[in-house]
Amino acid sequence: MCGFFFEIYIIVAVINSKRLDIIEILKERIMVLDGAMGTMIQKYSLSESDFRGRRFASHPYKIKGCNDILNLTQPSIISQIHAEYLSAGADIIETNTFNAQSVSLSDYGLETYAYEINHEAARLARAAADEYFERDPMWYRFVAGCIGPTNRSASVPQDVNNPNFRFISYDELVNKYAVQIEGLMDGRVDMLLVETVFDILNAMAALDAISQVFEKKKRHLPVMVSVTISNESGCLLSGQNIEKFLVSVSHFSPLSVGINCSPGALQMKPFVEMIAAKAPYFVSIYPGAGLPDQSGEHKETAEQMAAIVEKYMSEGLVNIAGGCCGTTPEYITLLAQKARKYKPRKF
Secondary structure, eight states: OHHHHHHHHHHHHHHHHHHHOHHHHHHHSOEEBOOOHHHHHHTTOOOHHHHHTTTTTTOSSOOTTOGGGHHHHOHHHHHHHHHHHHHHTOSEEEOSOTTOSHHHHGGGTOGGGHHHHHHHHHHHHHHHHHHHHHHOTTSOOEEEEEEOOOSOOSSSOSOTTOTTOOSSOHHHHHHHHHHHHHHHHHTTOSEEEEEEEOOHHHHHHHHHHHHHHHHHHTOOOOEEEEEOOSSTTOBOTTSOBHHHHHHHHGGGOOSEEEEEESSOHHHHHHHHHHHHHHOSSEEEEEEOSSOBOTTSOBOOOHHHHHHHHHHHHHTTOOSEEOOOTTOOHHHHHHHHHHHTTSOOOOO
């Protein structure tokens, strides 16, 4: 009898091991990333006092708009958003930490809370993913630690009269990113996602910080990297291009590279094709719901975006698909339905 249970234990362990191997999953099927966090938060129409909560009631700066602080002041809202994306069919959910490094948090006087915000964000996402895994033990849900580009550029001059001046140095970026990464890893994310890269030097700082933290913790996680293009020429906001981006990240050997946000799914096509043709990594795409109009509304419907992204899937260009600005669980539901119909990109 003991031998029987031991054999069952080994079988379950092997199944779990395979389920947790994201590389093997990406070889077998297209995985689905969640949609926009900010868009979902906006639907709650939160006030300044909502952002502050009881803990930051007397904070000397206004903090409305700092979505990252909601991990501490409105955790139930963040958990609910994660649950909605998981219910929609997301394989991977992102932590609510796009601006959760002290560089961006300093605009709200919240820089000293960087580690705690990231740790709590990871904990909330982990709890949501684990709850769904308990419901369906054959479908593991992954948590990606979201690492945004910051609101500073390491390569673009901020003073035309002093081309060498920068608001932040490369080393400062590395150090501040490291705090964020430690919080995410200690909160038990499955992978890290360096996203919305608009400046390659910023991305390099994030990757260097990741390498340093991995060495410090003697533990490595898969790393996704996603760039955003500013126009139909395929250039980043900093003026660099996709080819330079691919060369720059090649030393790191990421799990995946791809494009997110940008003008929209349709405009990404030639650049996704370029990445798919050249990159020896998995390829991701998670566009916004088109460019916002004058009132800030994204007009591309879930059906319209899903139809465009389906062409990427049918042509074997992608391994991971999801949504960015303006997308909601409705978009992810349709993308998940489309993803089940096609095989992932091979390389």
